[in-house]
Amino acid sequence: MAQKGIYKRGNTYWIRYADRDGRIQFESTTSERFKDAETLLLSRKNAAKLEQKPELKKIENHTFKELTDKYMSWVNGRQKAAKIKGYITGQLLETFGNLPLRRFSTSLAEQLQTDIINKGRKPATNNKTLNILKHMFSKATEWEMVESDVLKCIRKVKLLPDTGSRLRYLSVEECQALVNACDNHLKPIVVTALNSGMRRGEILSLEWDNHIDLKHGFILLEITKNGERREIPINNTLKSTLQSLTRRIDIPYVFFDNVTGKRYLNVKTSFKTALRKAGIRDFHFHDLRHTFASHLVMAGVDITTVSRLLGHKSLKMTLRYAHLAPAHMAKAVDILDCTLTGQESQAKGTYYTKTIQSAGVR
Numbered sequence: 001m002a003q004k005g006i007y008k009r010g011n012t013y014w015i016r017y018a019d020r021d022g023r024i025q026f027e028s029t030t031s032e033r034f035k036d037a038e039t040l041l042l043s044r045k046n047a048a049k050l051e052q053k054p055e056l057k058k059i060e061n062h063t064f065k066e067l068t069d070k071y072m073s074w075v076n077g078r079q080k081a082a083k084i085k086g087y088i089t090g091q092l093l094e095t096f097g098n099l100p101l102r103r104f105s106t107s108l109a110e111q112l113q114t115d116i117i118n119k120g121r122k123p124a125t126n127n128k129t130l131n132i133l134k135h136m137f138s139k140a141t142e143w144e145m146v147e148s149d150v151l152k153c154i155r156k157v158k159l160l161p162d163t164g165s166r167l168r169y170l171s172v173e174e175c176q177a178l179v180n181a182c183d184n185h186l187k188p189i190v191v192t193a194l195n196s197g198m199r200r201g202e203i204l205s206l207e208w209d210n211h212i213d214l215k216h217g218f219i220l221l222e223i224t225k226n227g228e229r230r231e232i233p234i235n236n237t238l239k240s241t242l243q244s245l246t247r248r249i250d251i252p253y254v255f256f257d258n259v260t261g262k263r264y265l266n267v268k269t270s271f272k273t274a275l276r277k278a279g280i281r282d283f284h285f286h287d288l289r290h291t292f293a294s295h296l297v298m299a300g301v302d303i304t305t306v307s308r309l310l311g312h313k314s315l316k317m318t319l320r321y322a323h324l325a326p327a328h329m330a331k332a333v334d335i336l337d338c339t340l341t342g343q344e345s346q347a348k349g350t351y352y353t354k355t356i357q358s359a360g361v362r
Contacts, residue, residue, distance in 0.1 A: 006037045013037035017044045062145040064096040064104075070143065071136050088132050101137075101146040109133065109157040123160040130157060167320055168287045169294040174280055181277035186270045188241050189255055190288065195238040197292035197310050200285050204264050206254040208247060214239060221311075230311040297321045 005016045013029045015037055027044070029037045068089050075082045095112065096104075109130065116126045137151045170178065175194055182190050192203050202221055206212065211220055217239065219232040234242070245254065253263035271285055289310070296306050307318035 003038065003041075005041050006034070015041040015044065017041060018048060020048045059144055059147060062101050062140070063098040064101060065093060065098050067101060067136055067140050067145055068093045070145075071139055074139065085132055088129055089136070092129070092133060092136075101140060102150060104137070104146075104150050104154060106153045106156045109154050113157065113160065117160075127159045130159060167290055167294070168283060169291040170280070170283070170287075172295075174278070175291065177278040178274060178280060181274040183270050183274070185255075185257070185264075186267055186274060188245060189264070189267060190271075190274070191241045192238060193285070193288035194292060195235055195241075196232050197289050198232065199289060200267075204253075204255055204267075207252040208254060209252060212242065212254065214242060228311065228313070232309065293318070293321050294324055297324045 007014055007016070009028075011032045013031055013034060013036065015027050015029060017025055017027075019025050025044070027040070029040050031037065072082075072086055072089055075085050079085065095115075112133070113126055113130060116129060134151075134154055134157075137146065137154045140146045141148050141151045179187060179190055179194075189203060192198065193200070196203075196219060198219075198221075206219070210222070213220065214234065217234045219234060221230045221232070242254070246258075248256075248261075251261055251263075256263045267285070275281070275283055293306050293310055296309070297303070303315060303318050303322060306321065307315050310318060312318050
C-alpha cells in the first residue's frame with residue numbers, strides 16, 4: 001500500500017521527510033521491507049517535531065598520512081602487489097603529507113596527473129598512481145575516515161589514454177640465442193619463463209613442495225599478482241629443465257644460489273649480460289612473458305586460453321596479442337565457410353593442433 005514519504009529505488013525502500021529546519025531529506029532504509037520504512041519515517045518525523053535532527057555519525061578530520069598508514073597495513077598480506085603499492089603510496093605521501101582528507105578535490109587529483117606528466121612519466125604510470133589514489137579513498141570511505149562526497153570528486157578524474165603498451169617479443173632464433181648465452185644459474189630460469197609465461201617474481205619464489213607437481217604436470221600458484229589461484233601446465237621442455245635441477249632438502253626453493261643457499265631475489269645483472277652476448281637490445285625480463293603469449297597466439301591458440309595461462313583478470317589485457325594471429329583468424333573463417341557449404345577444410349585438421357614454437361627452446 002502506497003504511503004506518502006515512502007518510495008522504492010530498485011528493491012530498497014527510501015523515505016522522504018522534512019527536518020526541523022524545513023529542509024527535505026532523502027534517506028535509504030537499506031531494507032526491502034515496507035514496514036521498516038514506515039518505522040524509520042515515523043522516527044524521523046518525531047525527531048523533527050522534537051527539534052532533533054536525525055543522528056549523523058560525525059567523522060573526524062583525518063589526514064592523508066593516517067590513511068596511508070592504515071591502507072598499507074591493510075594491503076600487506078592481502079595483495080601480491082604490496083611492494084609496488086608501497087612505493088607509489090610513499091610518493092603520494094611525499095606530495096600530500098598531512099593534508100586533511102576533506103581538502104582533496106577533483107582539481108587536486110587532476111593537478112597530480114599534471115605533475116606526473118611534467119616529470120615525463122608514461123600514461124601507464126600516471127594511471128596506476130591515480131587508480132591507487134582512488135582505491136585509497138574508496139577504503140577511506142568504507143573506514144569512515146572521510147565523507148563519500150570526497151570520493152566522488154576523486155572518481156571524476158579520468159584516466160589518461162594509453163596507446164603505448166609495450167609488446168616486445170623474441171623470435172624463435174632469438175630465444176635460442178638468449179638461452180645459449182645464459183650462465184648456468186640463469187638458463188633454467190629463462191627457459192621456465194619462456195615455457196610458462198610466469199612473472200619474474202613468481203618464478204624466483206617457486207618452492208618444490210608448495211608449487212611444483214611433476215607427477216601430474218603442472219605448477220600451482222596459490223597467490224598471484226591478481227590475488228587469484230593459477231595452474232600452469234608443464235610441457236616436456238620445462239619438465240626436463242626442472243628435473244635437471246639440483247634439489248636440496250634444506251632449501252625449499254627451486255632456484256637458489258649454490259654458494260649462499262638463498263633464493264635469487266633478482267637476476268638483472270646476469271640477464272643483461274646474456275642479452276649483450278646474444279646481441280638482443282631493448283628487451284626486459286618481463287618481455288619473456290610477452291614472448292610466451294605471442295608465440296602461443298601465432299601458433300593458433302585461442303585468446304581465452306592464453307588469457308587463462310597468463311592469469312589475466314579480463315580479456316582486455318590479452319587482446320593486445322590478437323593482431324599476431326591474422327592467419328589464425330583467416331583459417332577460422334575458412335572453417336565456417338566449409339561448414340556452411342558442407343566442404344572439407346584443409347585448415348580444420350590443423351586448427352587446434354599447433355603448439356608454441358618456442359616451447360622447444362632448451
